[in-house]
Amino acid sequence: PRSAILDSARRFEALSGWRPASDPSNVDERYARGALRAGLAPVLDARWPAWRRTLARHAGQARDLSDWVDETAHADWAGLDPAPDGRAFSLAAWRALPVSRQAPLLRHWLHALGLRMPTEARLQAWLRQLRGVHALGHDRDVRLGHEGVWIVVQRGRVLCISKTQVE
Numbered sequence: 001p002r003s004a005i006l007d008s009a010r011r012f013e014a015l016s017g018w019r020p021a022s023d024p025s026n027v028d029e030r031y032a033r034g035a036l037r038a039g040l041a042p043v044l045d046a047r048w049p050a051w052r053r054t055l056a057r058h059a060g061q062a063r064d065l066s067d068w069v070d071e072t073a074h075a076d077w078a079g080l081d082p083a084p085d086g087r088a089f090s091l092a093a094w095r096a097l098p099v100s101r102q103a104p105l106l107r108h109w110l111h112a113l114g115l116r117m118p119t120e121a122r123l124q125a126w127l128r129q130l131r132g133v134h135a136l137g138h139d140r141d142v143r144l145g146h147e148g149v150w151i152v153v154q155r156g157r158v159l160c161i162s163k164t165q166v167e
Contacts, residue, residue, distance in 0.1 A: 070108070072101065083157075087161070088158060088159040090157060092156060102127060103127060115149065129144065145163070150163055
């Protein structure tokens with residue numbers, strides 16, 4: 001709790017002379033954190049006294065799950081016949097994965113390329129297009145624009161190329 005943090009800071013100040021900084025925006029209700037501290041936290045404390053412990057437990061579980069998803073995506077990536085530079089992979093191998101692992105793998109790939117994550121709506125549209133294109137990419141021109149790159153399908157490979165390379 002905040003009181004324990006402040007008490008520890010006071011004791012450390014007495015021992016070392018260090019003074020904690022006070023940030024007034026922490027209690028300013030114009031900011032989300034201040035509004036949560038002043039408005040929501042007291043209501044939650046009154047209704048569900050253990051909500052902070054429960055939230056911390058769920059956050060830990062979410063971290064564990066995130067680690068598992070990352071490890072699974074890393075292992076799946078190795079099975080996609082990735083290009084040495086990591087900018088391409090086999091469409092057929094990706095489509096052979098369970099549907100539940102395709103989106104996490106695309107996120108893993110984008111992260112490895114240093115690209116921001118697309119919105120969920122955009123990612124779902126990409127998934128539909130990649131699942132629907134002919135295995136060799138002959139039946140339609142898949143060109144998914146994102147952050148200065150194109151994600152395209154050519155000869156059965158999903159490639160990430162600079163927009164300047166195509167235009």
